[in-house]
Amino acid sequence: MINDEVRPLPVPNDEDREFWEAARGHRFVLPRCESCGHVWFPPYAACPRCLSRERTWVAASGRGTIAGVARFHRQYLPSFPPVHTVILVQLSEGPYVYANIVDSDPAEAAVGLAVSVVFEDVTPEISLPQFRLAQPS
Amino acid sequence: MTNRSTSRTTAIVGIGSTPYGQMYRAAGGDGTALESALSATAAAIEDAGLRKADIDGVIVGGLPRYEPFMLRAGLTDVRFVAHYPWAGRLCPLALAQAAAAVQSEMADYVVLFNAVEFRSANKRFGESEDVVRSGRRPAAPMETSYGLAYGMSTPGANYALAYSRYQSSHGLADGALGAVAVSSGQWASMNPDAILRDKVTMADYQSSPYVAEPLRRLDYCLVNDGCAAYVVTTAERARDLPHRPVLVASLAGRATIREYYAAEDFWGQACQSLKHDLLDRIGLSLGDVDAVSVYDNFSTSIVWMLEGFGFAAPGEALGRIAEGWIAPGGELPVNTSGGMLSEAYLMGWNNHVENVRQLRGDAGERQVPGCRTILYAGLSAVPAGDVLVRGD
Numbered sequence A: 001m002i003n004d005e006v007r008p009l010p011v012p013n014d015e016d017r018e019f020w021e022a023a024r025g026h027r028f029v030l031p032r033c034e035s036c037g038h039v040w041f042p043p044y045a046a047c048p049r050c051l052s053r054e055r056t057w058v059a060a061s062g063r064g065t066i067a068g069v070a071r072f073h074r075q076y077l078p079s080f081p082p083v084h085t086v087i088l089v090q091l092s093e094g095p096y097v098y099a100n101i102v103d104s105d106p107a108e109a110a111v112g113l114a115v116s117v118v119f120e121d122v123t124p125e126i127s128l129p130q131f132r133l134a135q136p137s
Numbered sequence B: 001m002t003n004r005s006t007s008r009t010t011a012i013v014g015i016g017s018t019p020y021g022q023m024y025r026a027a028g029g030d031g032t033a034l035e036s037a038l039s040a041t042a043a044a045i046e047d048a049g050l051r052k053a054d055i056d057g058v059i060v061g062g063l064p065r066y067e068p069f070m071l072r073a074g075l076t077d078v079r080f081v082a083h084y085p086w087a088g089r090l091c092p093l094a095l096a097q098a099a100a101a102v103q104s105e106m107a108d109y110v111v112l113f114n115a116v117e118f119r120s121a122n123k124r125f126g127e128s129e130d131v132v133r134s135g136r137r138p139a140a141p142m143e144t145s146y147g148l149a150y151g152m153s154t155p156g157a158n159y160a161l162a163y164s165r166y167q168s169s170h171g172l173a174d175g176a177l178g179a180v181a182v183s184s185g186q187w188a189s190m191n192p193d194a195i196l197r198d199k200v201t202m203a204d205y206q207s208s209p210y211v212a213e214p215l216r217r218l219d220y221c222l223v224n225d226g227c228a229a230y231v232v233t234t235a236e237r238a239r240d241l242p243h244r245p246v247l248v249a250s251l252a253g254r255a256t257i258r259e260y261y262a263a264e265d266f267w268g269q270a271c272q273s274l275k276h277d278l279l280d281r282i283g284l285s286l287g288d289v290d291a292v293s294v295y296d297n298f299s300t301s302i303v304w305m306l307e308g309f310g311f312a313a314p315g316e317a318l319g320r321i322a323e324g325w326i327a328p329g330g331e332l333p334v335n336t337s338g339g340m341l342s343e344a345y346l347m348g349w350n351n352h353v354e355n356v357r358q359l360r361g362d363a364g365e366r367q368v369p370g371c372r373t374i375l376y377a378g379l380s381a382v383p384a385g386d387v388l389v390r391g392d
Helices: A017-024 B020-025 B033-047 B067-072 B091-103 B129-134 B142-148 B155-170 B178-188 B202-207 B268-278 B299-309 B317-322 B349-360
Strands: A029-033 A055-059 A063-072 A084-091 A096-099 A114-121 A127-133 B010-017 B057-061 B080-084 B110-117 B225-234 B246-253 B291-294 B373-378 B384-390
Touching (some): A017 A029, A017 A127, B010 B033, B033 B067, B057 B091, B178 B317, B225 B349, B268 B299
Antiparallel strands (some): A029 A055, B246 B384
């Protein structure tokens, strides 16, 4: 079980405050460049493609594909006892995000599987985007 | 376009290193990085047939500060000083800077080194000490703190994420990667200075514990103390020195910086860029390479380097490695000292010391016959490489 008492959490700053405010409302948003249309993550203040600082927040699909699965058999951070599974998800919009598998068995996580976003309320301020295995359609 | 004849104007003329295996096995015998730096640089200067007074350029790698070394080494009035606090992945770039220094006549003889004390300082990569100390408010950049919230830390786990994708896309069996550790162990068994000198079998590999699955402990490089050093000068000055010079034929870098460290294509594009700059540009082909040297922070780096440069087709390197392709007696010797997996983790610098030995013909039992050209490359946030050739 993850120990939330000592879990390192993001500290919202000027770059990503709006992202975490949306996440608190269980909305998964991504910055999109007003100038060139690029969508990126993490939400750096300026567009990494054209350096424009005009960004808007667009609702992401919340869908992605597992691009990597790592299972920690050794404990590095006090809050994550082994075996702890981390996945890398490629969002359907393109960017990659780290996450955990929730609402599904982490043992079933495998490269290539479709996932969809869910939110884990960790503190009153921080709700983390997480993923569960998508239901076969 | 670099002219082949003018690209070989810089030489490595001296090498020195700490006795990795002896230090590692001696109870409490590991030294500080500063002590290691002093002994390895003195050895490199002596090996070059030079005196300390000849050294007028210094590139300090690994140490957090350069003054303590300069004072103790008596190198207090040199013409050229540079500093790479984190020298590992940048080692071809440090070599490039040394070459630039001697070619621009900023210095005549540059000593450069990387010194570490990972083991005696109980360094654990990725433990994120800032996070542990500060509780839940990580003093980490935004992009790093995003990973930490999910329990993502350590370079090894990023390589594990990438290897899981590689394994899946090529349908590789669990354990296929073990062929790299087996080959590395075979080379290291012939290296008296190596830390891990016992040959590794596939059964040993399968019983090696997972660290970040699918990677096992034998897929990770060592954690040790020590130093690797070399002396660089012009090819012209090298003629007057005792050893057959080893010439720098080409140098190249190609940054591939990702939040998740491992490039999506397993560094394929970066390797093609390096291949162009290191080989094509000076009229060399893969077939001209007598031995390959890889920054083997993880065993996967060897696989992806060989495939990225085109020595093997995507997905095929491990099958060939299992047949002895890169092992002693194989068609393409790779990391002939045992590299960072088995010899020592000096972050590519020990690999370069070995490459100089090979090109001099001084590698003893593990000498690659007729070794004239060695290609080195590292895959990381800043992939970089070089080609060293035997001088006449």
